Amino acid sequence: MLANELNQAKLHNPFDFLGLQINQDSKHSLIRAWIPHAIKVEVIDFKTNQSVGELTQIDALGLFEANFDDLDDNFTYYFKVSNAEHTYEVTDPYQFQEQAFHAVHYVGTKPENIYQQLGAQLIELDTAQGKISATRFAVFAPNASSVSVIGDFNHWDGRYHIMQKTQCGHWVLVIPNVNAGTRYKYEIKDPTGNSLPHKSDPVGFYADQYPSHASIVFDHSQYQWNDSEWLESQAKVNRYKSPMAIYELHAGSWKPHYNEKGPQALSYHQLADELIAYVKDMGYTHIELMPISEHPYDGSWGYQPVGLFAPTSRFGSPDDFKYFVDQCHQNGVGVILDWVPAHFPEDGHGLARFDGTYVYEYEDPKRGWHPDWNSCIYDFGKDSVRQFLVASALIWLDKFHIDALRVDAVASMLYWDYSRDEGEWVPNIDGGNENYEAVSLLRWFNKEVYGKYPHAFTIAEESTAFPKVSRPVFEGGLGFGFKWNMGWMHDSLHFISKDPAYRKYHHNEITFSMVYAYNENFVLPISHDEVVHGKGSLLRKMPGDEWQAAANQRAYAGFMYAHPGKKLNFMGNDIGQSAEWNHAGSVDWYLLEYEKHKGIQNLYRKLNQLYTEYPALYEKDHEAGGFEWVEHQDSGQSILSFIRKAESSEQKVYVVSNFTPVPHEGYRIGVKDKGTYKLLLSTDEQIYWGSDFLSNTHFEAQDIAWQGQEKSIMIDLPPLATVYIVYE
Known part of the structure; x- marks a missing residue:
């Protein structure tokens, strides 16, 4: 009976039968071994390296045993096993x-x-x-x-x-x-x-x-980190009053090298060499990696992970990934990682029905199956699942020194009826659509991150009006540090994609974000989701001929970097990528041979530089006192202007966006202070492939009240452009 159970691997308690079985009532002890195909098994004492006897085969399937005298709990041994082909040594696992x-x-x-x-x-x-x-x-x-x-x-x-x-x-x-x-x-x-x-x-x-x-099997203890200085400095940073310009990328398609086999993704070491240099040259403060948790299907971009505790081996070992993060930190670049706790795929080797039952997912398909992504939804109410998910977040901060986790698809976790019709979901205990279990999990996750890793922060991809996503748990919030501003993204892209002749009818779309700009700590995302699945690249969303399309993107980028909120751009945006993103391809780096694309890249580089150098553009991103409209009702001309204000000084940056191809000579702007104002940026400058319509670089305030301000300056406002003017 025992041999049959062992031969069919159907035993649940092998320690009760195998290994050293001490008889407490006598001096006799039994050693029993299960070694299929063995014909002889000898017991060797580790201490003397001598045989203490041979086991007797009691079943032809491979069960051996023998009684021994005077063996105690400290006796350790190994087997010398002979089969039909050779003799080998094996240490019995059932003695431990x-x-x-x-x-x-x-x-x-x-x-x-x-x-x-x-x-x-x-x-x-x-x-x-x-x-x-x-x-x-x-x-x-x-x-x-x-x-x-x-x-x-x-x-x-x-x-x-x-x-x-x-x-x-x-x-x-x-x-x-x-x-x-x-x-x-x-x-x-x-x-x-x-x-x-x-x-x-x-x-x-x-x-x-x-x-x-x-x-x-992997040894996490081998890698020697060299980023202690970075971690210590980051623990002291006030992220809400600091610049954050994020470069989002898909590691496999950022810049693959080509050989006879086709495109070959860069390794973690190659990314460290090439990506960090690019990010530093462009002036980004952070890299955000689309999920690199182990995943079976390339086409999921990492958003269908089966290995939440392992960086994908597509690009190297876990230590290779640590090297990449370490190099980022030594070069002053933070690393944000997309983390996917909302769902997982059904692949046979993964978590789905792991032991034949619903170990990780909700059993009821109205709760445990995601119709959008054909994947399983974690059971956020099970303690074992909650521990598993929070641990899978913490390991990236602990073992890999990640600076932040951007949590994917938070909205799908928060609501039972997310992407479901009536009758396809089960209400909560109060009859509502809120998933209390997911809310509780997210709060716990954020408390763990902020409580244990002072250098780290969290970001939510959340597209609804769920309250206080980026407010502390003790204030009734979910506890995230930041939230993607999906409303700003949707409205502003809808506006900028309109022909300039029709933008006056959509003017509220470009201004409405300021109504709710301080409800959350926002990140402004132009992410991978906006440049895939037929949506076209950012440049291709822009109307007009070749020059106007490029000018529209430049004006939009200038507006984005001046708008309150941290910044995120997907790879390719900053060179005016023509084609939409393809995970099996590459950023079209060859475009930089052309002046138009080189000009767009020059602009993004300059925007990152100005954004990080001028506190008025970031210090009060999340406070109403850091922003003031100068003119937001000029829908007829599709012109808007506003002031960004610093906290640490009297610095003010005046921003004017002209979203039509009509230039305006002698355009008057209301300003607060007397003195000289300096041009920081015009997205229409020739270096950005613009028309260089604005030639003056300094402007004297005049005692002419305008747009609600006591004084004003006059500029030649370029077509399809955003202009920054600083007063210090």
Whole structure:
């Protein structure tokens, strides 16, 4: 009976039968071993390196045992095994029960114990001969009938390393002499004993690519960081009063190199060499990576992850990714990572119905299935899932020193009826559509991040009017540091895409954002979502001939950088990418051979420079006192003007945007102070491929009241342009 259960890998308690079984009532002890295909098994004492006896084969399938006298709990041993082909040595994993159970003693007390205890943890075992290396495996599969570790070390045969089930639903086993770099998976049988597809480790730190999708044992202790100075400085930064210009990119299609096999994505080391240099040259403060959590399908862009604890091995090892982050920090560039806790794909090797039941996802498809993305939704009410998700966030801050997490698809988490029709969702306990469990999880996540990592911050991609997304939890908020301003993005892009002749009918779309600009701590995003799936590139959204389209984008970029809120641009925007983004392609860097695109790039470089150099453009991004309209009702001419004000000085930057191709000579602007005003920027300058209509660089205030101000200046306002003028 026992041999049959072992041969079918259907045992849930191997420690009760295998290994050293001490009889407390006598001096006799039993050693029992399960080694399929063996014909002879000898027990070797680690202390003396001598044989203490041979086990007797009691079943032809591979079960051996023998009684021994005077063995105690401290006796450690290995087997000398002979089969039909050769003789080899193997240390019995079933003598290390205490070390195996160590994994589950701390799980549940704090979320980081998930990645500190579960998965494949490299440890050392004490033997009479000294310490030997081993890997402790632990996986949560509460409803499985049996679980085995399979891998390179046992020919992917589930009969060799059957795991022990614990009371809390984890399965554990220590396997000696399994080291970093070893591939493995879990062979799981469902509650009725049926075999499931082999599963990757939910808490795996490193993964093989298609077709195996195997997890790989990894040692997180080897990398030596050199960014302590950065982390210490960032912990002291007031992010709300500091500039934040974010360059969002997809690592695989940023700048692939080409060879006979086609486009080859840059490695993490190559990205460190080439991307950081570009970002520094352009003046961005942060890089935002679309998800690099391990994911099986390139076409998901990383938003269908199966490995929330592992950077994708497409571009290198976890240590290679650490090197990339380390180099960013040493060069003064922050790293933001997209994190996806909303849903996960159904791939057989992943989390879906992990042990044959709904371990990670809601069981009811009206709650557990996402119609937009054909994916599973995490059960945000289960403590095991909540611990898992929060741990998956913290590991990026802990092991990889990430500066911020941008949380994807928050709106889909907050509402039961998100993208669902009547009858396709289940209301909450109060009959409403708010998912209280997700709200609770997000608040906990933010408290953990801000409580444990003072250098870090969080950003929500949230598209609804859910209140206080970027307000502290103690004020009743969700606790995020920032929120993407999807309303500004939608309205302003809709406005700028109109023919200038019709913009006067849509003037409120370019001004309406200031009605709610301080409800949240906003980031202004022109992200990947706006330049894909037939939406066209940012340049292609612009109306008019070639010159007008480029001028429209430049005027829009100038307006964006002056508008309250932190800035985010997707790769390609800043060179006037012509084609929309293709994840299998590349940014069209060859466009920089042309003056138009070089000019657009020059403008974005200048905008980043001015934005980070002039406190008026960022210090009061999230306070009403940092912005004042000068003229926002001139819809007939599609001209608007406003002031940005500094907190640390009297600095004021006056911003004027002309969204028509009509130039205005002698255009008067109301100003507050007497004295000289200096031109900081005109997006119409020749260096940006403009017409250079505005030639003056200094303007004297006149005692002529205008636009509600006591004084005024006159400029020649260029067509389709934004102008910055500073008073200091």
